[in-house]
Amino acid sequence: MENLLELKKVEAFVQHYHILHDISFEVPKGEVTVLLGRNGAGKTTTLRTIMGLNRVSKGSISFKGESIVGRTTFDIANSGIGYVPEDQGIFGGLTVGENLRVAMKKEDEKTTERLEWILELFPDLKKFWKKEGGQLSGGQKQMLSIARAYVNENDLLLIDEPSKGLAPIMVDKVTESIQQMKEQTTIVLVEQNFMMASQIGTRFYIIDDGVTVHSGAMDELKEDKQSMKKYLGIS
């Protein structure tokens, strides 16, 4: 199967700190690849580095067969990557509708269709269409951020810890929505919530201290108690 995204021996710094030492993974088209690991292992930094928000100091990142290292963030985004950051990146002073409008590159039929589809998935967004982003609840912000990444026809979505800080019922809701989206898009998911990750993911990579140390099919990991304990602290 063709790899949509491929990282090879990527190293990156955040300011002066060497955070990523050796990140290598492959994201096959049509799958959900989950990045697991402890807090501070470098998962968020990995996503940011893919988006061009951190500079790659060594290694290569290719998307759809082309290198995206050194390209600007907006260029990378335009080549077909949607990004849902850890803090959701909602524009607090803009309404829900305006947040989505900033994201929509085109206003053609297809985009409108996608918008309608995602609004059906997240009826809350429709309900609070004119509410300012800053006044939404955590779960609503998460939905808005996912919707914003989804409205454009992207080939790949990078979603950073969508379950973070959400009530269990919201986690279920978000899980369900991502499950629906994975029918249409390839997804890279960073997740601490193992339950959620194991429900959605097809394949996993474990990042530890800036290095991809372990990988395999999601189903295997559930059985692999040793790795779970060693890298994730789950027993």
Added chain:
Amino acid sequence: MNLRRVETSTWIYLAISFLLIFIPFIVTGRSMQFIFIQIFIFAIFAMSYDILLGFTGIISFGHVMFFGIGAYSTAVTLGRMDATIGSFVLGAIIALVIAAIVSLIVGALTLRLKSHFYAMLTLALAGLFLVLAEKWRSVTGGNDGFTFSLPEFFRDSETMYWFSLLSMVLIFFGLRRFTRSPFGRVLMAIRENENRTESLGFQVTYYKVLASVVAGVVASFAGVLYALSLRFVNTAVFATDLTIDVLLMTIIGGVGTLIGPIVGAGLVEFAHHWLSGLADVHWIFERWIILYGIVYVLVVIFFPLGIVGTIQSKFMNRPVRALRTNRKSDGKKENRKGA
């Protein structure tokens, strides 16, 4: 480990200072001596600015207010009392005390905020001082200012020269010592990374405020000398132009080097003198600020380290004086002199 080099540079500076002592015997013209005096005074002023900009990373747009405070304190004291050394000393003390108090207040108010707030508030206050000097006619003589007589001791141009030179040299070595002290190290740490310094447990604001007080007091002393050298004071000592001048001197010479501002002061004063002199040749030289401005812009873009900084980093193989020492400890015990 760099002890030897520091020794060398100290000897070089002392030798140059020694040579400068003899300038008045070679250059006997009063106007030329006056240029040198101005250079020494502005070098002091620029060094004080370097403490802020170069060593602590604070931008001030109103540094001229301390200069003006110094000039007016001296002038008013000398103008109202007998022209004696005693009055001069009293005037200078008043100058330094007022400058210390004002800088303490301004610093305490704004240095906890983001950098441009200090810049703006100092700018605003310098403006207020300018207005005060214009309006408080009974004391300041308004826009036109006033002349006053000097104590016998300073009447001689040569004496004024030596006194300014001595002041500059002493202040240079004093400030150099200050910047290399543990306190100065913390200032540089703040310049490099304020948050990190804060998280190491330093009260960043306290250090910044004290740095601004030192800078204010030294600038005030430059103002004292300035009034002495002119025997006259007017509102020009509070003008924003002077802040800009001193900014240019510091930048062109090299921020964070102390010697740079002295070089910058020399260059700018000479360029000023020389280019205005060329005004008779072609009118464009009347607009020498253009040249000056362009050079300055280019320096900021291409040689942000300034003349001295660039020389130090390129030819002397000395890294820019960034903080590279002890990140881990409290920075007080481990500092080595001249590292």
Added chain:
Amino acid sequence: MELFISLVINGLATGMLIFLLAAGLTLIFGLMSVLNFAHGGLFIWGAYTGVWVFQMTNSFTLGIVAAILIGLLLGLVTERLVIRPVYGNHMQQILITLGFMLVLQELIKVAFGPDQKAVFPPDFLAGSFMVGDIVLIKYRLFIIAVGILVFVIASLILKKSRIGLIVRAGVMDKEMVQALGINIKLVFMLVFMTGAGLAALSGILHAVYSGVIYAEMGLEFSILAFIVVVIGGMGSFPGSLFAAILVGLAQAFMAYYVPALSLAVNMLLMTIVLIFRPQGLFQVKG
């Protein structure tokens, strides 16, 4: 009462001119965190070029058009040559734009001569009329109208158009805007040019208002614009209008009642704001 109204009108007219000047400055700060001390340079270039064209062609409208054009052009040059090399470095920005300010100011003297120039309003805006006992000076009303018009148009753009939304979004979180595939530098350039155009417009309008122009106005107005932006809250567009009117009114009333303090009133206002509300009167939402 008549006095009060005429002082208010004075204040509003001055305030609108200051608003035109400060609006661009606050947006470029909000968007790219750029501190531009050369803003007053664009202002005087607008003033001198506009006045020159106005006096050559005898058409005030052409003068205004010329001012705006030179503003846009200089804005482009400034952004490309001066601002771009020092993105992300406040200290360098402050230092370099200040230097460029001086260059712009001196170039005025080269191009138009170093002396002050007198400027008279066009015939159709000269003079005044009476409403009851109140003398209304036409040109002041004109300035107020222009100011309101610009504010309304700019607000509509910022509220309704996608580019306006992008600008506002960029002020809040520029990283995210880029992650959504928007070239923020291009957006910033457009905003910068627009701001420069508005500053130049303010320049020509102010030239006719005050009746005299001189090169040193550049630095004075750079500083004034900054004061207003700080008072209004750096990055806040409505804040810049509010602060500009506040400063305008304060100037008008102080000039009448406490002339000794009129020069200091801006500084006083800013000092008070910095002490009690350092984030400015309007704060930008993150």
